[in-house]
Amino acid sequence: MKRLVILGAGTAGMMVANKLRRRLPLREWQITVVDRDDVHLYQPGLLFVPFGVYRPAQLTRSRRRLLRSGIQFLTGEIERIDPVAKTVRLGDGTAVGYDYLVVATGTSPRPDQTPGMLGAEWRKSIFDFYSYEGSVALADALRDFTGGRLVVHIVDQPIKCPVAPLEFTFLAEAYFRSRGMRDQVEIVYATPLSGAFTKPIASARLGDMLDERKIAVEADFLVERIDSERKMLVSYDEREIEFDLLVTVPLNMGADFIARSGLGDELNYVPVDKHTFQSTAYPDIFVLGDAADLPISKAGSVAHFAAEIFTGNFCQYVEGHPMTGSFDGHANCFVESGDGKGLLIDFNYDTEPLPGSFPLPVVGPLGLLRENARNHWGKLAFRWIYWHVLLPGRRLPVPTHLSMTGKKQPDKEI
């Protein structure tokens, strides 16, 4: 029997396990998936919890039940990988041996990495929505907010779903407007980037949308610490931003066991070949999803396209054939903009998000970098697609590689 072990039953681990289960014969393969618990969280839903759109219970399901039959599921804290002995050690001392390893342990918010964040104001006036507990607590804080300065803040890049803090800002602006208290709330968007987003054309468009909504942008702001007594963000270059309510995206880091195993970079991401996800250090280790150091957004959609390429490649690799699939960095993200509207951005390693329209069978074209209601419904429909199409490992009717159909390349000088 050949042993495939998949670490993490999040978006990427689940898709890869279910896809490979259908392609690898059970009599030759044992597939084992490990995660610390049995609760799979639909993370994109965390954006909406603070605004009361979802009840938290709508966002979780049993991992075990989402995995196809024939896959072994172990719960336990992953402590270390020994890539030479080819074993994984769990918290209770269990050693799990593997022939091939898929690391899909994602990235998580680390409020402990910014001095002062976890101080007296944590979950009183300082919140994050990247964790389940954080987004639930923030719902109460928003409901009880009577006005003042709301600061939406990102500690540093890369973060998963890099558009989520912008979406949160748009939704918060619309939320306060709908409650008739917009003029009592000053909104500031503090980012370590030089503009609203990383890529120039999208950054300009999204920056205009912040302007139109009278949201002030504090750019190039790299936080050093939070002074929770004075309710102040303090940057390395000694700028200060005062807040009444702070919604921050803490530093995102890969799992600590990656560092302990000697496999990670400074943020515990594993260096891989960006077209095949193969570890640059150990050829029998592949890293899917947010845990890899790919130069593209960390997003579920990226993990989906990546998993498509990877499963084909993996079947070739274990037969001793060259891997012919090559990932182009395709990412496709809905961006909620408030008032029941949204935008869509579609890009890859080489092509930045461009305006235009995105052809989709049956549903019809979606607007790229353009607000409309259809994009918003697309985002909400995504939850159903996630549970019923993505995680079971079925194919989306969207090309795996970026297509230029419908995209408009603006004149270079914009």
Added chain:
Amino acid sequence: MPVVTIGPAEVHVDAEGFLTQYGEWTEELAAQLAAQIGIELTDAHWKAISFLRADYPQRGETATLRRVSTLAGIPIKQLFVLFPGKPAKKMAYVAGLPKPRGCV
């Protein structure tokens, strides 16, 4: 790609003046590039720049502030003092490397 003359050397740069050819950089050039953005290079600057130069060929991209800080042991705070304003960009500029990608 425009070619510009900096001191005695002719080098290829992008629209913002970042060198585009890893091999065209020299230590003398670094001093000239630094001078253009008002920085006089000290040992502390060189520690950061040497790290960036050595790291780039292995990783294929310019190190972020956090990477320099963790791996070269220079606190981020000090990088802001050495390369005021936009340290990541300024370090890359002086080290003759591409502007750090905005992290997608």
